[in-house]
Amino acid sequence: QREDLAAGVVLLRGFAREQTASLLLAVAQITQASPFRQMSTPGGYRMSVAMSNCGALGWIADSQGYRYAARDPLNNHAWPAMPEVFLALARSAALEAGFADFLPDVCLINRYAPGTKLSMHQDKDEADFSAPIVSISLGLPAIFLLGGLQRNHPSQRIGLSHGDVLVWGGPARLRYHGVLALKQDSHAELGACRINLTFRQAA
Numbered sequence: 001q002r003e004d005l006a007a008g009v010v011l012l013r014g015f016a017r018e019q020t021a022s023l024l025l026a027v028a029q030i031t032q033a034s035p036f037r038q039m040s041t042p043g044g045y046r047m048s049v050a051m052s053n054c055g056a057l058g059w060i061a062d063s064q065g066y067r068y069a070a071r072d073p074l075n076n077h078a079w080p081a082m083p084e085v086f087l088a089l090a091r092s093a094a095l096e097a098g099f100a101d102f103l104p105d106v107c108l109i110n111r112y113a114p115g116t117k118l119s120m121h122q123d124k125d126e127a128d129f130s131a132p133i134v135s136i137s138l139g140l141p142a143i144f145l146l147g148g149l150q151r152n153h154p155s156q157r158i159g160l161s162h163g164d165v166l167v168w169g170g171p172a173r174l175r176y177h178g179v180l181a182l183k184q185d186s187h188a189e190l191g192a193c194r195i196n197l198t199f200r201q202a203a
């Protein structure tokens, strides 16, 4: 079940399979309070991925830049609490991949429709890069691009499906990565949609 894709990158295929219904129920509850929205980059482009967050902090993008904030700018309320099922799964996946004591304070929830993509980028808005990142894929399959430590390095393509969990840390923490445009298709539980949960320790 455990595939080492590169140094510090572990794919746990189907690791979340038993919990997908509870995860999706929790996503529906979170996004009632803090709805999915397409944020704008500091350069003025609207991201095609729709996002929300739960946890003590949330990742946001606006004309001022990219950062973590304790309140949802849509309603000025604290982000919804991180559900126990999210935390337990993220911690057990990290442990399975060799990272003990992962304590995420943010879960960024990304929603993709067919045609939606995420351009190559690094995750570097966090205070401490020694913590790993855990990502859970739900719904339609996607092709994930795992690049190198520089933007122009070649990337490898990895198919991610419903219930797959990816953990990366250590030497892989600052690798470039992205997601190719989602193919038009329909998933039995989610319809024409992919949801990705990304757990980070931001503070």
Ligand code: MD3
Residues within 6 Å of the ligand: 108, 110, 118, 123, 133, 135, 146, 166, 168, 172, 173, 174, 175, 176, 177, 178, 179, 196, 198
């Ligand atoms: C590999 N999300 O929100 S998660 C993001 O599927 C993001 O929504 C993607 O990248 C998604 O920032 C990919 C998997 C992931 C995240 C960070 C990584 C893989 C990574 C950092 C380094 C290497």
Ligand code: FE
Residues within 6 Å of the ligand: 121, 122, 123, 177
């Ligand atoms: Fe990322």
